[in-house]
Every structure is written in structure tokens, then in C-alpha cells.
Amino acid sequence: MSAPASTRTIVVLPTYDEAENVGRMLAAVRAAAPSADVLVVDDNSPDGTADLVEAVAAELGQIKLLRRPGKHGLGSAYRDGFAIALDEGYTAIVSMDVDFSHDPAVVPELLRVLDAGADAVIGSRYVPGGATVDWPLHRRLLSRWGNRYTSLVLGLPVRDCTSGFRAYRAEAMAAIDPTSTSAEGYAFLTELVRRLVARGYRVMETPIVFADRRYGRSKMSGRIVAESMLLVTRWGIGDIVARVTRRRR
Numbered sequence: 001m002s003a004p005a006s007t008r009t010i011v012v013l014p015t016y017d018e019a020e021n022v023g024r025m026l027a028a029v030r031a032a033a034p035s036a037d038v039l040v041v042d043d044n045s046p047d048g049t050a051d052l053v054e055a056v057a058a059e060l061g062q063i064k065l066l067r068r069p070g071k072h073g074l075g076s077a078y079r080d081g082f083a084i085a086l087d088e089g090y091t092a093i094v095s096m097d098v099d100f101s102h103d104p105a106v107v108p109e110l111l112r113v114l115d116a117g118a119d120a121v122i123g124s125r126y127v128p129g130g131a132t133v134d135w136p137l138h139r140r141l142l143s144r145w146g147n148r149y150t151s152l153v154l155g156l157p158v159r160d161c162t163s164g165f166r167a168y169r170a171e172a173m174a175a176i177d178p179t180s181t182s183a184e185g186y187a188f189l190t191e192l193v194r195r196l197v198a199r200g201y202r203v204m205e206t207p208i209v210f211a212d213r214r215y216g217r218s219k220m221s222g223r224i225v226a227e228s229m230l231l232v233t234r235w236g237i238g239d240i241v242a243r244v245t246r247r248r249r
């Protein structure tokens with residue numbers, strides 16, 4: 001039998017101004033998944049997040065840090081982080097937010113689903129058992145209806161395309177080549193789901209309870225939401241055009 005997907009796991013954590021969360025999160029990830037390495041991708045956070053990561057790394061070990069020169073967005077941070085994970089030969093890649101919206105205690109469950117045969121598993125707010133707590137009504141509505149729109153327009157069998165709490169089998173990640181994506185914000189996450197599904201990979205969802213950040217400031221912006229809706233609409237129209245062109249031929 002081949003080795004389980006989680007044999008060599010890396011947890012990729014994008015950070016921007018997470019000084020209040022990052023130390024606690026690194027300790028929590030270590031406690032939840034002691035054999036996993038961690039890669040923090042920091043965009044020169046003005047609050048000194050990267051220096052804190054270095055101090056914790058010296059203490060805990062198995063923590064790498066990619067310092068980028070400036071804020072280039074979540075999509076771009078993941079592109080760089082995933083490229084390093086693939087280059088270094090990890091077999092499973094986990095992604096999660098550092099603000100404790102994603103509970104690190106769920107990481108072993110994601111890896112279990114991967115080891116049971118999934119190519120990717122999404123921690124989902126919108127499958128039975130999943131939920132969002134503490135978020136103001138407008139954020140809940142935006143996320144819920146944004147995800148309904150996304151699944152419908154793109155015909156994806158996934159309820160939570162914008163959840164960043166995931167685990168991927170490295171072969172599947174390599175096949176969809178994340179470096180060739182273009183979205184800046186969380187539309188990047190939808191882009192990956194779309195590519196995985198198009199290639200016939202097995203994408204599963206496991207319920208999570210998503211909590212609002214307790215410390216630090218939100219980086220969500222109207223521009224990022226607009227990018228996501230625009231790209232989903234553009235991809236959806238592209239799919240329709242491709243289907244019609246195929247039928248005409």
C-alpha cells in the first residue's frame with residue numbers, strides 16, 4: 001500500500017498584521033499536528049509579525065518564514081507558499097487563517113479525510129454541522145449568498161468555495177499549478193476548486209464552525225469582494241460560451 005497523503009505535511013499560514021494572533025496560532029498548530037511543518041508567508045507586516053515568527057521558530061522548530069517585501073494579497077501569498085511546499089516535496093498541504101477563525105484542532109480531521117482518499121478537503125461552513133458564529137449579519141449574508149452564486153454559476157458540487165481552511169494532496173495541487181492563477185483575494189480559493197473539479201479530483205467538505213477574529217483588524221475589502229464576484233461571473237460566462245462552441249462544432 002502507498003504511504004498516506006499526510007506523511008509529510010506542511011501548514012501554510014498567510015499573515016498580515018497578525019502580531020496578536022501568530023504566536024498563539026503557531027503553538028496551537030504544533031499542539032494539534034505535532035509532526036507537521038509550518039510555513040508562514042508574511043507581507044512585511046508593519047506590526048512586526050515576521051520578527052515574532054522568527055522568535056517562535058527558534059523556540060519551537062519546524063517553522064519556516066517567507067518574508068515578502070509588501071502586501072500583495074491573500075491569493076499571491078498562497079501562490080508563493082504553495083510553490084515552496086511543492087518544491088520541498090511535502091505530500092500534504094494545509095492552508096488556514098491565523099486569526100483563529102479556523103480552529104487548529106480540526107487539522108487532524110482534514111488530514112484524516114485526505115488519507116481516506118480525498119484529493120482535497122475543505123473545512124465548510126455550509127454543509128450540515130457547519131456554521132459561522134459572531135459574524136455581523138451583512139458578512140454572513142454576503143458569504144452565504146456569494147457561495148450560493150458561485151456554486152450555481154460555475155456548476156461546482158462544493159458549498160463553501162471561499163473557505164481557506166483546507167488540505168490538499170500534493171499531486172493534485174501540483175497538477176492544477178496554483179502559480180498560474182491570477183486572483184488577488186479569496187477568488188483564488190474558488191479558482192483552485194474550479195481547477196480541481198475540472199480535472200476530476202475528489203473534493204470533499206467537512207463541517208467547521210467559523211468564528212470571527214477576536215484580535216487584530218479585518219483585511220477584507222469591497223475591492224476583494226468585487227474581484228470575486230466579477231471573476232466568478234466571467235468564468236461562468238466563459239463556461240457557457242465554451243459549451244455552445246463545442247455544441248456548434
Ligand SMILES: Nc1nc2c(ncn2[C@@H]2O[C@H](COP(=O)(O)OP(=O)(O)OP(=O)(O)O)[C@@H](O)[C@H]2O)c(=O)[nH]1
Nearest residue numbers: 014015016041043072073074077097098218219220
Ligand atoms: N501574506 C498576506 N496575508 C494576508 C493578506 N491579506 C490577508 N492575509 C492573511 O490571510 C488570512 C485570511 O485573511 P482574510 O480572512 O482574507 O482577512 P481577515 O483580515 O482575516 O478578514 P476577516 O475576513 O474579516 O477575518 C489571515 O491570516 C490574514 O492575516 C495579504 O495581503 N498578505
Ligand SMILES: [Mg+2]
Nearest residue numbers: 097099101213
Ligand atoms: Mg479572517
